[in-house]
Amino acid sequence: MVCLSIEGRQIEAPANCSILQAFVHAGETLVEGVGCMGQGVCGSCRVMVRRSGEQEVKTALACETLIEDGMQVAFLDYFTTSARHVYRIEDIGDSWQALHTIGEIFPEASHCRHCSGCDRACPKGLDVQRGVNLAVEGKLGASSEVFDECVMCNLCTLACPDHIRPNHLGLFVRRMIAALSLRPANLMRRIQQIESGEMTIDFDAPGAQPPR
Amino acid sequence: MPAGIPYEDAHKRYRPGVMPTVRSDDGSVDELLKGYHPDHGPNARVVLSVGVNRGEPCQPDLARYLQANALIDDVDIAGAQLVTTDVLVIGGGGGGCAAALIAAKQGTRVILATKLRLGDSNTVMAEGGIQAAVGDDDSPQLHFEDTLRAGHFCGVPELVAQMVMDGPDVIRWLIRLGMMFDLEEDRPIGGNLLRKKPGGASAARILSYRDYTGLEMMRVLREAVDLDPGIEVWNRCPVVELLSDEWGRCAGAVIYNLEWRTFVLVRARAVILATGGAGRLHLNSFPTSNHYGATADGLVLAYRIGARVRELDSFQYHPTGIAYPPHLAGGLISEAARSAGAKLINGKGERFVDELKPRDVVASAILRECAQGRGIEREGQIGVFLDTPTLEMEHPGILAKRLVTLRHLAHKCGHDAAQEPFLVYPTLHYQNGGVAIDKDGATSVPGLYCVGEVTGGFHGRNRLMGNALLDILSMGRRAGTKAAELGGRVMASRAGIGHVHAWQRELTLAGLPLHVKAPRLFPDYAHFDLRVDAGLHSSARG
Numbered sequence: 001m002v003c004l005s006i007e008g009r010q011i012e013a014p015a016n017c018s019i020l021q022a023f024v025h026a027g028e029t030l031v032e033g034v035g036c037m038g039q040g041v042c043g044s045c046r047v048m049v050r051r052s053g054e055q056e057v058k059t060a061l062a063c064e065t066l067i068e069d070g071m072q073v074a075f076l077d078y079f080t081t082s083a084r085h086v087y088r089i090e091d092i093g094d095s096w097q098a099l100h101t102i103g104e105i106f107p108e109a110s111h112c113r114h115c116s117g118c119d120r121a122c123p124k125g126l127d128v129q130r131g132v133n134l135a136v137e138g139k140l141g142a143s144s145e146v147f148d149e150c151v152m153c154n155l156c157t158l159a160c161p162d163h164i165r166p167n168h169l170g171l172f173v174r175r176m177i178a179a180l181s182l183r184p185a186n187l188m189r190r191i192q193q194i195e196s197g198e199m200t201i202d203f204d205a206p207g208a209q210p211p212r
Numbered sequence: 213m214p215a216g217i218p219y220e221d222a223h224k225r226y227r228p229g230v231m232p233t234v235r236s237d238d239g240s241v242d243e244l245l246k247g248y249h250p251d252h253g254p255n256a257r258v259v260l261s262v263g264v265n266r267g268e269p270c271q272p273d274l275a276r277y278l279q280a281n282a283l284i285d286d287v288d289i290a291g292a293q294l295v296t297t298d299v300l301v302i303g304g305g306g307g308g309c310a311a312a313l314i315a316a317k318q319g320t321r322v323i324l325a326t327k328l329r330l331g332d333s334n335t336v337m338a339e340g341g342i343q344a345a346v347g348d349d350d351s352p353q354l355h356f357e358d359t360l361r362a363g364h365f366c367g368v369p370e371l372v373a374q375m376v377m378d379g380p381d382v383i384r385w386l387i388r389l390g391m392m393f394d395l396e397e398d399r400p401i402g403g404n405l406l407r408k409k410p411g412g413a414s415a416a417r418i419l420s421y422r423d424y425t426g427l428e429m430m431r432v433l434r435e436a437v438d439l440d441p442g443i444e445v446w447n448r449c450p451v452v453e454l455l456s457d458e459w460g461r462c463a464g465a466v467i468y469n470l471e472w473r474t475f476v477l478v479r480a481r482a483v484i485l486a487t488g489g490a491g492r493l494h495l496n497s498f499p500t501s502n503h504y505g506a507t508a509d510g511l512v513l514a515y516r517i518g519a520r521v522r523e524l525d526s527f528q529y530h531p532t533g534i535a536y537p538p539h540l541a542g543g544l545i546s547e548a549a550r551s552a553g554a555k556l557i558n559g560k561g562e563r564f565v566d567e568l569k570p571r572d573v574v575a576s577a578i579l580r581e582c583a584q585g586r587g588i589e590r591e592g593q594i595g596v597f598l599d600t601p602t603l604e605m606e607h608p609g610i611l612a613k614r615l616v617t618l619r620h621l622a623h624k625c626g627h628d629a630a631q632e633p634f635l636v637y638p639t640l641h642y643q644n645g646g647v648a649i650d651k652d653g654a655t656s657v658p659g660l661y662c663v664g665e666v667t668g669g670f671h672g673r674n675r676l677m678g679n680a681l682l683d684i685l686s687m688g689r690r691a692g693t694k695a696a697e698l699g700g701r702v703m704a705s706r707a708g709i710g711h712v713h714a715w716q717r718e719l720t721l722a723g724l725p726l727h728v729k730a731p732r733l734f735p736d737y738a739h740f741d742l743r744v745d746a747g748l749h750s751s752a753r754g
Contacts, residue, residue, distance in 0.1 A: 016537060016538070016539050017539055018539060021539055024737045024738070024739075027739055028739065029738065029739045029740050030734075030737075030738050030739070030740075031448075031470060031733075031734055031738055031740050032328070032329075032448060032470065034328065034504045035328055035329065035331075035332035035333075035336070035503055035504055035505075036332070036336065036337050036503050036504070037503060037504045038540055038543050039337050039543060039544070040620070040624075041336050041337055041424065041426070041427045042329075042331065042332050042336050042337070042503065044328065044329050044332055064624065078329050078447065086439050086441065087439060088439065088440075089388075089389060089390045089436070090388065090389075148422075149424070149616070150431070151427065151431075152331070152431045152434065152435075168435070171390075171431055171432070171435055174390065174392060175389070175390020175391075175432060175435070176390065177390075177392070177400075178387055178390045178391055178392045178393075179387065179388055179389065179390045181400040181401060182387045182392065182393065182400045182401075183400065183401045183402065184346075184393070184395065184400075184402075184403060184404055184405040185402050185403060185404050186346045186347060186348070186404045186405055186407075187344075187346050187380055187383055187384065187405055189346075190344075190345065190346045190380045191380045191381060191384060194352065194377060194380060194381070199351060199352055199353075200352075201352060201353055201356050201373040201376070201377060202353060203369055203373065205353065205357065207353075207354075207357035207361070208356065208357050208360055208369065209365075210364075210365035
């Protein structure tokens with residue numbers, strides 16, 4: 001058994017448990033800060049972790065982090081910041097204005113003080129700060145790649161002293177690229193065939209009947 | 213279950229890169245399903261004794277909750293805050309978000325209430341992709357026929373036809389919202405969408421974004437909903453009961469706010485249930501790949517208020533759940549691995565099924581191998597090998613480039629996917645049936661709409677990979693459109709929980725216990741009791 005403290009409570013759980021599993025195993029109530037329960041894609045189970053013998057407190061996803069003896073864990077509640085810049089991706093028409101648009105929607109992005117707080121906060125090990133800087137420089141493709149595996153846990157947004165909201169900036173860049181430039185030939189052709197009535201469904205086709 | 217072949221022995225026999233012998237198939241598909249699929253056998257179903265579907269079959273564990281008493285009574289919600297809106301969407305996954313976005317776009321007021329946090333859903337966990345027939349060698353007709361056939365011709369042809377015809381437009385809608393898709397080559401304008409072939413389909417039809425399509429989809433939909441001024445998002449607000457009026461219409465819902473520990477009554481012209489499936493009820497004691505909130509809440513409430521349901525004795529067990537290590541058991545290994553060519557191997561080093569057959573067939577074949585002693589046993593966990601090392605040898609770099617999630621997963625399991633095979637066993641993945649709906653998502657109860665996994669009729673008795681993501685968006689957009697069009701005043705009728713009292717009489721007459729309560733809201737191991745949490749006295753009737 002491994003002994004650790006979660007939310008200030010001493011807990012015992014079998015080795016090879018994730019933090020979430022250990023919490024549940026100990027009979028605690030778990031109705032928030034949980035989602036995909038192990039896949040590591042929903043970004044809900046944000047925790048602060050201090051390992052035995054270490055000074056530094058690190059951020060992590062509780063479903064992906066295995067428990068250790070002497071570990072101290074505290075959940076970080078989800079949060080929503082009220083003041084923010086709203087956009088509709090459909091309203092962004094002119095890609096020549098991309099830098100201007102980024103400046104308008106994310107005015108703080110150019111104020112990055114290169115503290116790397118976002119990088120340290122990211123549980124996925126993404127180069128968040130570089131992604132922010134690339135976006136501001138107009139290197140949108142490279143910026144979007146940085147955020148490719150982002151799970152939107154908002155830990156970088158929480159960490160940024162300049163209120164940049166890096167993950168939301170990264171997502172904005174990605175959405176802009178897709179919405180303004182992705183025009184696949186096979187998709188456009190098929191939509192045309194369906195809209196013109198050239199392709200329909202035959203309910204009586206032999207393949208649509210159960211075998212006798 | 214007979215003991216399997218010890219892992220060490222099986223591992224010694226396993227030779228990456230060598231084509232394994234194929235075990236000859238000694239029976240028909242029908243015999244395989246009847247013999248080994250959990251939907252079959254003497255304990256696979258019971259007959260419902262109350263409600264619209266009285267006399268019809270249902271999976272036994274689910275039936276217990278479908279025929280349960282309500283969590284609350286009149287007295288618990290007396291004096292609760294009342295809020296009105298045009299459309300109330302319940303559920304924060306892909307289907308709920310699509311419905312909310314479309315309804316809000318038409319100028320209606322929308323509240324989206326979700327039990328966990330916006331986006332926490334099975335959608336975000338979807339890996340493989342979404343089906344849409346865009347290839348030259350493909351057509352909506354083939355998609356239509358594949359879907360019906362895979363569902364054993366139990367799906368509703370009109371619903372399936374509408375879904376497959378919506379497919380390409382759904383993809384365009386997603387791209388307009390800013391979702392990326394894999395391309396054949398890196399040429400965004402005029403290139404082709406990359407297509408992969410799902411098990412059980414006659415053409416390559418899976419469109420994807422790497423092997424985390426659902427994550428890419430959900431982060432785009434979540435952001436769009438979050439930024440839409442017409443949508444109010446209520447996180448941590450599960451629905452505990454629906455409201456009915458004197459004409460039996462659905463008139464809103466009772467929401468429980470987990471933060472404030474209070475009930476809120478929401479009156480709405482239309483309620484759209486997009487609450488997902490039932491995996492976290494661990495039916496038939498299976499592990500599950502589902503997210504934490506998948507406890508069939510919407511299904512239970514829809515049935516109680518009088519909505520017809522269908523195919524609730526049919527569930528999908530995904531063939532490749534993780535079997536080892538135990539702490540990840542039930543987690544999913546995407547069909548993308550088999551789609552790319554990975555093979556399944558039993559403890560004797562043999563292939564035993566065509567890995568690209570429909571999921572029910574492949575899962576049954578794995579269960580057969582384990583039942584007949586050819587499974588592989590490791591520290592009490594049983595399963596078969598998913599041969600990723602050979603896949604990597606045949607397609608160098610595929611794990612790093614195309615199967616990113618798979619590679620991460622192997623790391624979490626403590627091995628390198630290029631060196632060691634996974635141990636896999638079927639995992640409860642999807643609720644094939646659900647609430648019966650029409651082409652607008654309308655149920656048999658006026659004012660009540662359903663979207664996504666909570667519904668039945670698309671997938672018959674077995675679902676194809678990639679059809680769930682299509683179904684939620686196709687129907688989500690349609691239900692959102694229809695709900696926004698409904699006229700009339702929100703408060704034109706009296707609303708309450710009259711249907712609950714009628715239900716309690718029915719339960720008593722049928723001799724069913726009143727102390728079993730549902731919806732469950734959270735899995736048993738969440739250690740949550742609504743009545744304790746809300747500070748309510750236990751019900752006198754209970």
